Every structure is written in C-alpha cells, then in structure tokens.
Amino acid sequence: MNPLNKKIGIIGGGQLGKMMILDAKRLGFKVVTLDPTEDCPSHSISDTHIVASFHDKEAYKTLAESVDVITYEFEHIDADLLIELEEAGHVVYPTASSLKIIQNKFTQKSLLREKGIEMPDFIKVDSLEDLKAAGMKFGYPYMLKATTGGYDGKGNAVVKNEDDIENQYNVLGGGKVDLMAEKFLNFSKEISVLACRGIDGEITVYPVAENIHKDSILDETIVPAEMTDESQKKAMKMAHDVMEIFEGVGMFCTEMFLDDEGGIYLNEVAPRPHNSGHYTIEATISSQYEQHIRAITGLPLGDVNLISPVVMRNILGSGQAGVSLVTGIEETYKNPRVKVHIYGKASSKPGRKMGHLTVVGNDINQVRKEANEAYHSIKIIGGDK
Structure with a gap:
C-alpha cells in the first residue's frame, strides 16, 4: 500500500493532535479524530470527527474500522480497548502494550530500571506505614506520586517530614489511588x-x-x-x-x-x-x-x-x-x-x-x-x- 494512501486515526483532538494533522494534511493524508469535545482544536481540520468519550468501546471500534493506523496525542486513554483492537488486527502506534506499561509510573519505571536506565530510587506504597518506611529509606523530603493519571504536577506531592505524611497521603486520595514513593533528587x-x-x-x-x-x-x-x-x-x-x-x-x-x-x-x-x-x-x-x-x-x-x-x-x-x-x-x-x-x-x-x-x-x-x-x-x- 502506498504510505500516502493510509488513513490516520488520532485519539485526542487537542493541540498536539492538531499539530499532527497540520503535517499530515500537508502530505495529503485523511485524518479521523476521536474526541469528546465538539469544538476541540482538531475539529476544523479533521476529515471526520467522532465525538465520543475516550472510554467508548463502540467509538474506538468505529475509528479502527475507518482508518489504517491509530495513534494518540496523550496517555490518559483506554489502553485495554486499544489492546483489543490490536488483537483484532488493527494497527496502533505506539503499541497499546507500550502505552499500558507507560500509563502506570510504577510499571514504567520498574521496567526501565530493570533494563539499566538510571533514575531516583522508588518503592510502591499502600498505607501510612509504608509512607513512614519510605521516609526511613529515602530520608526527607521525598516525592509521593499517584501511579496513574498525573500531569502538569497533578498527582505529585512532596513529603517534607514525618509529620507531613498523613496530610500528603490525603492530598493524593488517602488510599483511593495507587501510590509510589520516590527519592528526592537535588537536580540542577x-x-x-x-x-x-x-x-x-x-x-x-x-x-x-x-x-x-x-x-x-x-x-x-x-x-x-x-x-x-x-x-x-x-x-x-x-x-x-x-x-x-x-x-x-x-x-x-x-x-x-x-x-x-x-x-x-x-x-x-x-x-x-x-x-x-x-x-x-x-x-x-x-x-x-x-x-x-x-x-x-x-x-x-x-x-x-x-x-x-x-x-x-x-x-x-x-x-x-x-x-x-x-x-x-x-x-x-x-x-x-x-x-x-x-x-x-x-x-x-x-x-x-x-x-x-x-x-x-x-x-x-x-x-x-x-x-x-x-x-x-x-x-x-x-x-x-
């Protein structure tokens, strides 16, 4: 198949998707966008805009059946639905399996550490006692992070001392979301x-x-x-x-x-x-x-x-x-x-x-x-x- 004849599907119609489309259109590609916002930045330059939730299984299926390759402009989408599409023979880049690992900071960093990538030390934490153990291991301050869903600093908190543990634990959901603790790095x-x-x-x-x-x-x-x-x-x-x-x-x-x-x-x-x-x-x-x-x-x-x-x-x-x-x-x-x-x-x-x-x-x-x-x-x- 001539690469220029491929139709591209993009999950997400924000500024990153818009800028992808601008280059895709310069080469003559047809683009289908999936985004729940009717007047999202990509709307006016998409050939087709599927207005649907990022977790709508039927919308993902509709997108997949109308394009040759699917990509995405941000991580907080349904990787499991993308895996199902791949298993059904549809092409997703980057792969859904990569996205699934990267979406969770703990699994992402665990794999990369296993492969020898240098990073600040980290551990999984599930309770206030685990957060105290993190303080013993890393000293203070240390970073407390939600393993999924964070962006632009959201989902992160700095634990300044032992008295600050319960407050920061509650700031990040008080046990309602998975957390990890990470050694604080004095970077330049x-x-x-x-x-x-x-x-x-x-x-x-x-x-x-x-x-x-x-x-x-x-x-x-x-x-x-x-x-x-x-x-x-x-x-x-x-x-x-x-x-x-x-x-x-x-x-x-x-x-x-x-x-x-x-x-x-x-x-x-x-x-x-x-x-x-x-x-x-x-x-x-x-x-x-x-x-x-x-x-x-x-x-x-x-x-x-x-x-x-x-x-x-x-x-x-x-x-x-x-x-x-x-x-x-x-x-x-x-x-x-x-x-x-x-x-x-x-x-x-x-x-x-x-x-x-x-x-x-x-x-x-x-x-x-x-x-x-x-x-x-x-x-x-x-x-x-």
Missing part, C-alpha cells in the same frame, strides 16, 4: 529529549532541551540546553535506549534530571509528541509532528538537526475564565522573528495551555530576551462572549 536542570522510531527500527534523536517550569507547568524550553557535551551525549543515549526498550513506533519524549555532577536520571516517559518539543516546528529540519506522521505511516524519517538556537514559551490562560480572547498579537508581531501558535480552544481559564510562541536566532541570550518580551506582550483571557 530539568531536561527532555525527543526520539522517534520508524516501523523498520530506524531511530532519530533530537537535541537536548532545557525546560523551566512554573507551578509544575512547563513555562520555557531552551535549545540547545546549557550543559557539557558529555552530559548531552548521556541524555541522548538514554532517549535512544528508551526507544529500544519499548520498541516504540512514533515519537517518544524522555524527561530527565541533570545533577550538579553531570549525571542524567530519568523522570518519566511520554509515548507521543510533547509540549517541550513545540520548538521543533521552527528550529529543526523535521518537526516532531512531521516525524511522528512519517513513522506511523512507514515513511523514512527526516533530519532532526537543529537549524538555529531557539526558545519556546507556553501561553497560558490568564485573567478570568470565559470565551477565549487573544490580546496583544499586534505588539507581539512587531518582532518579525516571533512565531505565535494559537490552539483554538473555545474557552480560556487561568493556567490552561492556550498557545505557545517561539523565537529563533544565533545568540541564545538575545533569543531568550526577545521571547520574554513577546510572552509579556500577548495574553489569552476569558471574555463574556
């Missing part, structure tokens, strides 16, 4: 590396990105990351090794920590294009979205070399919640090197990811300055109508 930087694997096993690894978070949400990505060549090689090798372990097809993002001695430690893995990879649209020869579409349809992978240093800033909703209103775009675009991406979400609320901007240039310090100026010029707020 949070970094991430994108990697992509084709159906034939070809792997490409993107440059190391340095990520700065505010309130546990990614605020700024800087590429190249300021770190030694040796540490960069370690980080890129870890991302490559993760791809081999999962035998993934498509984009994966490996989030990592860098310590003061140049050591690299895994944080977690996302089997999809990633927020920290938005910079690739303007700054690499093949963006993460194009590369993902190439991979899942069997096309040869593209070059991922960095064209220019780059900074990406997330644009979050601010002000009140309400109908999305973009302000300051004219001022922002007075700098011709700024690229703004508006996701098209109908409603804005404080802290919601509504868009991003990138600036490229030869001097990374100047690029950061210009990106910061642009970031403070543009706002997405909630209006009344």
